Amino acid sequence: xxxxxxxxxxxxxxxxxxxxxxxxxxxxxxxxxxxxxxxxxxxxxxxxxxxxxxxxxxxxxxxxxxxxxxxxxxxxxxxxxxxxxxxxxxxxxxxxxxxxxxxxxxxxxxxxxxxxxxxxxxxxxxxxxxxxxxxxxxxxxxxxxxxxxxxxxxxxxxxxxxxxxxxxxxxxxxxxxxxxxxxxxxxxxxxxxxxxxxxxxxxxxxxxxxxxxxxxxxxxxxxxxxxxxxxxxxxxxxxxxxxxxxxxxxxxxxxxxxxxxxxxxxxxxxxxxxxxxxxxxxxxxxxxxxxxx
Numbered sequence: 001x002x003x004x005x006x007x008x009x010x011x012x013x014x015x016x017x018x019x020x021x022x023x024x025x026x027x028x029x030x031x032x033x034x035x036x037x038x039x040x041x042x043x044x045x046x047x048x049x050x051x052x053x054x055x056x057x058x059x060x061x062x063x064x065x066x067x068x069x070x071x072x073x074x075x076x077x078x079x080x081x082x083x084x085x086x087x088x089x090x091x092x093x094x095x096x097x098x099x100x101x102x103x104x105x106x107x108x109x110x111x112x113x114x115x116x117x118x119x120x121x122x123x124x125x126x127x128x129x130x131x132x133x134x135x136x137x138x139x140x141x142x143x144x145x146x147x148x149x150x151x152x153x154x155x156x157x158x159x160x161x162x163x164x165x166x167x168x169x170x171x172x173x174x175x176x177x178x179x180x181x182x183x184x185x186x187x188x189x190x191x192x193x194x195x196x197x198x199x200x201x202x203x204x205x206x207x208x209x210x211x212x213x214x215x216x217x218x219x220x221x222x223x224x225x226x227x228x229x230x231x232x233x234x235x236x237x238x239x240x241x242x243x244x245x246x247x248x249x250x251x252x253x254x255x256x257x258x259x260x261x262x263x264x265x266x267x268x269x270x271x272x273x274x275x276x277x278x279x280x281x282x283x284x285x286x287x288x289x290x291x292x293x
Contacts, residue, residue: 036210037234042086058168062292087227089154097156099172105161124148173212185215224276232278240283
């Protein structure tokens with residue numbers, strides 16, 4: 001999720017192989033009617049997640065809300081954690097993985113392997129990719145390499161090497177898989193205002209203030225997210241009550257809200273996309289992010 005200062009987004013595109021998209025001057029999420037809000041994980045162990053995200057990847061452990069709940073902060077994105085053993089990893093669900101950019105891949109991959117995490121670039125890279133060792137080679141542009149790893153609870157993460165980046169890790173995209181990926185991208189464009197990019201052989205890209213969104217084809221239907229390692233994704237909405245009424249007027253069922261979460265200072269509601277992606281809508285996440293320490 002984002003605060004008033006917009007975190008530049010870097011999205012991967014293909015020519016004959018993917019190259020990095022230039023930074024986008026998209027509107028700050030705080031000014032947008034809908035922006036990306038947060039990731040939400042089911043985790044077997046919060047301590048193991050901290051070891052992965054903080055000790056290994058370079059994110060920050062923070063406390064949020066009046067109840068000092070544990071969360072992870074990556075740039076201006078919060079990753080919420082529910083201490084609940086997931087029913088399965090993220091691969092095979094509609095949200096296959098999250099993408100993050102880092103300045104240098106190989107030293108980080110060596111660190112990940114030394115800590116016991118699985119690097120699976122050769123197995124997870126799209127067919128026809130040029131893979132050398134642990135890295136999918138992307139050329140000499142802003143995006144120089146990609147790797148795929150599996151963290152605790154079989155959480156799949158894509159790491160993109162952006163050598164000009166100074167921060168140790170930044171959010172980059174949410175990656176959806178579906179046997180109806182074009183329909184899925186069109187739904188997110190219609191419902192949340194995602195802006196469609198130039199399609200590639202691997203995926204249809206889109207963007208919304210706060211994140212990139214990639215939609216890849218799957219040979220078979222993918223599983224719903226709820227209960228899995230990636231339980232749901234979150235969008236921040238201005239005037240959530242009015243937005244939910246607009247959704248219901250379109251025939252989109254909103255569940256469990258809008259309601260207040262006093263400990264976090266949020267108003268929340270939930271819905272599920274037509275393919276099974278569980279989605280949380282929030283109002284007030286910017287202030288929560290700013291106060292996270």
